[in-house]
Amino acid sequence: MPILTYKDRSVFVDPVSYAEALQAAKNLFSLPPAFAPASRIRFRIGWPLGAPVQDPARSVELAEGVWPVGLLPLNTQIWVELDEEHPHGPVAPAASFASEPITEPFVPSSQPQGRPGQGVETVAYEIQPKSPQAELSHIPTLFPSPSPFLSVLDEADNSLLEKVSSRIEDADGNLLFRVPLADEGSEVAFTVAGVFRNAGRILHEKRENLAIQSAGDFLTMDNGDDPWDRSKGNVGRVLRTSDVVLVEVVCDLTTDANKQSDGCAAKQGRFKLDLPPTTNIFDLRQRLTGKNGPFPHRASVEICCLRDFSEDSADPEEPLHDLTMSNGADSTPTTPKATHEANPFEKLANPRRVRAHKRSATGFIPEGPKKLSEIFPGDAKAWKTAIAKNAESLKTDVDSINAQIVHHVETTLARAAFNVDEMAMYQAAALSVRDRLIHNWDVTQTFHTQARTKRVYYFSLEYLLGRGYDNALLNLGVRQPYNEGLKGLGFNMEDVIDVERDMGLGNGGLGRLAACYLDSTSTLDIPCWGYTLRYSQGIFKQIIDSSGNQVEVPDPWLENQNPWEIPRLDNAVEIKFHGEATPGEGGKGPGTWTGGLDVLAVPYDIPVPGYKTQTTNNIRAWSARGKVSFDLAKFNAGDYDAAVREAEEAETITRVLYPNENFDKGKALRLKQQYFWVAASLHDICRRFRKLRVPWSEFPDYNAIQLNDTHPTLAIPELMRILVDEEGQPWDEAWEIVRRTFSYTNHTVLSEALEKWSVPLVEWLLPRHLQIIYEINLDMLKDVEKRWPNDRARLARMSLIEEGYPKMVRMANLAVVGSHRVNGVAALHSHLVQQDLFPDFVEYLGRDHFGNVTNGVTARRWLLQCNPSLAKLITDTLGSDEWVVNLDKLEGLTKYAKDKAFQKKWAACKQANRERLCDYIEATLGLTVNRHALIDVQVKRIHEYKRQFMNILGVIFRYLQLKKMSPADRKRLVPRLSVFAGKAAPGYYIAKLIIRLCNAVSKTINADKDIRESLSVAFLPDYSVSLAEIIIPASDISEHISTAGTEASGTSNMKFALNGGLLLGTLDGANIEIAEAVGDENVFFFGHVTPDVPKLRRAHHFGEVQYPAELLEVVDAIRSGMFGEAGVFEPLLGTLFEGKDHYLVSDDFLSYLQAQKMVDEAYVDQPSWVEKTTPLVWGASPATAPSCNTPKIWNIEPIKIPQDA
Secondary structure: OOEEEEOOEEEEOOOOEHHHHHHHHHHHOOOOOOOOHHHHEEEEEOOOOOOOOOOHHHOEEEEOOEOOOOEOOOOOOEEEEEOOOOOOOOOOOOOOOEEEEEOOOOOOOOOOOOOOOOOOOEEEEEEOOOOOOOOOOOOOOOOOOOOOOOOOOOHHHHHHHHHOOOEEEEEOOEEEEEEEOOOOOOOEOOOHHHHHHHHHHHHHOOOOOOOOOOHHHHOOOOOOOOOOOHHHOOOOOEOOOOOEEEEEEEOOOOOOHHHHHHOOHHHOEEEEEEOOOOOEHHHHHHHHHOOOOOOOOOOEEEEEEEEOOOOOOOOOOOOEEEEEOOOOOOOOOOOOOOOOOOOOOHHHHOOOOOEOEEEEOOEEEEOOOOOHHHOOOOOHHHHHHHHHHHHHHOOOOHHHHHHHHHHHHHHHOOOOHHHOOHHHHHHHHHHHHHHHHHHHHHHHHHHHHHHOOOEEEEEOOOOOOOOOHHHHHHHHOOHHHHHHHHHHOOOOHHHHHHOOOOOOOOOOHHHHHHHHHHHHHHHOOOOEEEEEEOOOOOOOEEEEOOOOOEEEEOOOOOOOOOOOOEEOHHHOEEEEEOOEEEOOHHHOOOOEEEOOEEEEEEEEEEEEEOOOOOOEEEEEEEEEEEOOOOOHHHHHOOOHHHHHHHHHHHHHHHOOOOOOOOOHHHHHHHHHHHHHHHHHHHHHHHHHHHOOOOOHHHHHHHEEEEEEOOOOOOHHHHHHHHHHHHOOOOHHHHHHHHHHHEEEEOOOOOHHHOOEEEHHHHHHHOHHHHHHHHHHHHHHHHHHHHHOOOOHHHHHHHOOEEOOOOOEEEHHHHHHHOOOOEEEOOHHHHHHHHHHHOHHHHHHHOHHHEEEOOOOOOHHHHHHHOOHHHHHHHHHHHOOOHHHOOHHHHHHHHHHOOOHHHHHHHHHHHHHHHHHHHHHHHHHHOOOOOOOOEEEEEEOOOOHHHOHHHHHHHHHHHHHHHHHOOHHHHHHOOOEEEEEEOOOOOOOHHHHHHHHHHHHHHHHHHOOOOOOOOEEEEEEOOOOHHHHHHHHHHOOEEEEOOOOOOOOOOOHHHHHHHOOOEEEEOOOOOHHHHHHHHOHHHEEEOOOOHHHHHHHHHHHHOOOOOOOHHHHHHHHHHHOOOOOOHHHHHHHHHHHOOOOOOOOHHHHHHHHHHHHHHHHHHHHOHHHHHHHHHHHHHHOOOOOOHHHHHHHHHOOOOOOOOOOO
């Protein structure tokens, strides 16, 4: 326990927060409350003033109003220095506290020995001053002592100290107290902190008529809750008006025993407190002991517990008193308790209940409650009865499920049975499922909070979640009873599922990866929260007009009630934009940010269940609202538009994912979205961390933040702003905290895709953050300059600011230097990240700073849910469903690959899925297709580097060849159905031309009666997770044909392979690792490899390219008008010529056609084809990418939720 010491005076500090240390120092030197210590007295925690700081994390100078939040570690030294003006100064720094271990085991006779064969470790503390006769009576006692072991021995009873401490030794004038530190599992009746407080009072404070309070006596409460147990987060918890506490009072009587009439002893007992809002335990203590409180300031009050006093737990002999604590009003209990006991040591020798103890930041403290769920604001019996009744309502039999559904139909939806359609039934059924999710969510979050576990926070601008109903049923294991229940109520499960709309929180692979991560962390029992924005209009709904163009219309996915989200209106956060910023002293001190515009961030929670586990993690999506939603004065003045303008402008922030940034307003909105999101999320994380009441240096020990791409990079300067400007952390320490907290996943090696924001825009929107970025950049460049003097080119490449007009902030560079780990998402991609993208940073930060975590997908959604027939076949074949959470088990399928019966069943599953897709095409497009054709699929975001252009050029070539053949020759060829789907960014003109060309080709080919049975083309609009769940199980071949070195990983290839669809692709991204797992013979590779790309691009630049005749034939067909207006596609065709073929379509075209021919040949031999598909299922993906991140990056262990939690 730290002690403040100056010459012959000492003050014990317990608990030892920085703020309390400062107050203790003031008391020690008799300083008035308003005294400003910065001018006349200086304090440092950890190391002497003027001495080198050996451990910055444990050293800080204290000043009025500026100190770290948290607790001082055990054995901390506090140094004091006074100036000339102080009556006691100046003085040289003097050590106040030291410790050295005593190595020999010592077991006191009055305490148990602990476990057999183990000694009890002892520690000796040297307590200064050496003279025990020091007179300290003039030093005021600290404001009400937080120690639950406040006790001072009567001078006449010094011999009784033997009952507390094992013995006292006098060594060279120093008093040594040797006390057993309890081994885990042993039983002791006191703590080290309590013993030393007692001993210190005996030595240094001449008080009279004082009693001792033992730990055993103190810890006699029903639920074992200790409000001062920081490991349980109780200290800062806001008390509720219904909280009941046990108050124990030990009187400090300085004259005679007659002062018992003060009523101190009489006021011991249990009291019902009527508290004002936001009272915490510190406030409560001050109210109890203040001049207007029920106990005089000379009394020391112990708050023993926050607990319920239900009939089964209350002591009938101890009445419950009413104690009003409203605005400091004078209050007294109505019924006195018996007076204080005559022999205070009786219970110490024979404690009523002996409790285990554990180490905390301040020493050994009583073990807290086993469960937070045992704490109730009112009558515990009433709560427990209600909880049991509620649990009964969540039974999983069909009758109980139907009762829950009907309950929501009649109450939540306010409908009668005759008025229930599929949408109403979906809403009611989904709400009944959500009830179960929320129950598990509550258990999960309570358990994680109780355990004070580290959490992962996954920052992703998008989460492509898909439908929630079917996924939740599968993960909860209740799909079958719900299916039967809906049948009984007159509804078909598939019809109910189909009316659900996909949540509009994502668009492409980035969002789907994030969704898979959250699913997997829940299944793996890893504490994780996702943070994103709640886009009220999604990205957009894609419609194809009569000309084949993509048309973007709003996607009002929230127009019907979204049953999966839970509004948290009470946790809204104010986010600032614009304003004026002033940097701190030297650029690194606390700065200011004033003025500007404030916007409210309102959170909505989406529970994410794990598969067959209670763990239910959370995605928190932020919605923007105006701080002033309605200006009544402007409305009354007739300015109706202005009355709601502020609210409308604020809500624009979260209307649409990826607004068009082809103009300045779009860029500003994108940047505003990103800051709004990370600022609200960090506020939420820091709020949760502050409740732990530990030093900010421990922030990375409780929080790991993953930056999914560069979108959330502003979180780095925002956390620096919080630490430096709001929490007063020194710059260097704050930067260390930031770097230990963040890790960054890079998703592209395309330099044009790495985000950059213009300096004027950042300065206009976030002035303080630009100052912080400049300071981070300056520190880094100074360090780089020291290591590589005069290398100006290196400085220019590594700088966070790109020179030019305007200057640009390089977000990727900031993400690299502000993180402790950077990973790519496939082996090849991670190699390119280090070799081509950030080679200077690899030299600067070291190769260990960079790594690889190949993307993964979740087998729950992408096989069990979307392909139930194949999932059942796999489970039946393997004899269990362990493969759902461990895909390594799928390797057992390989021995059945050549089994004829198994092949027949496998082919039947594929045909059933093919029929479902053909039905969807016919219903959506009105197109009848050959249901036995090979289904060739490319579904993903439309982009030039993904080369859908090359795919459609190949389709045209096939069409031209078929037109040249006789009907007999056509019948000998494998019929082909080419399926396209995907959205183009609204401002991406070339990508939208690719969509138009696909639809033009589809219109021509599908109208050709001679070719219809041999070749069909379908572009399916509005690609989504739900549509992918129909397409992927039906595919025979899927195309992943990006230019080598441009696709970071890709996850759709894993989804197709997991469903037995063979891959046609380049040696790029995760294609390589899938081929390594299943064998090159089971993947159709084509095209140039990554090392060839720079040379080929140079050849295009200098006009040294020979175009293949096959490609020129296709181009001529397009220009001839065969597929509509020829001139429309000229800008697209122009990307192939005159040095513009950046993605090497012309170079890989012949190789691509050859790979397609190999596919045709292989498909003819169906037994061999099925044999190829089987190993693909188990080799597709580890499906649990978070398990790689857990040890490598996040440094977190899974935490299983007990069934009785």
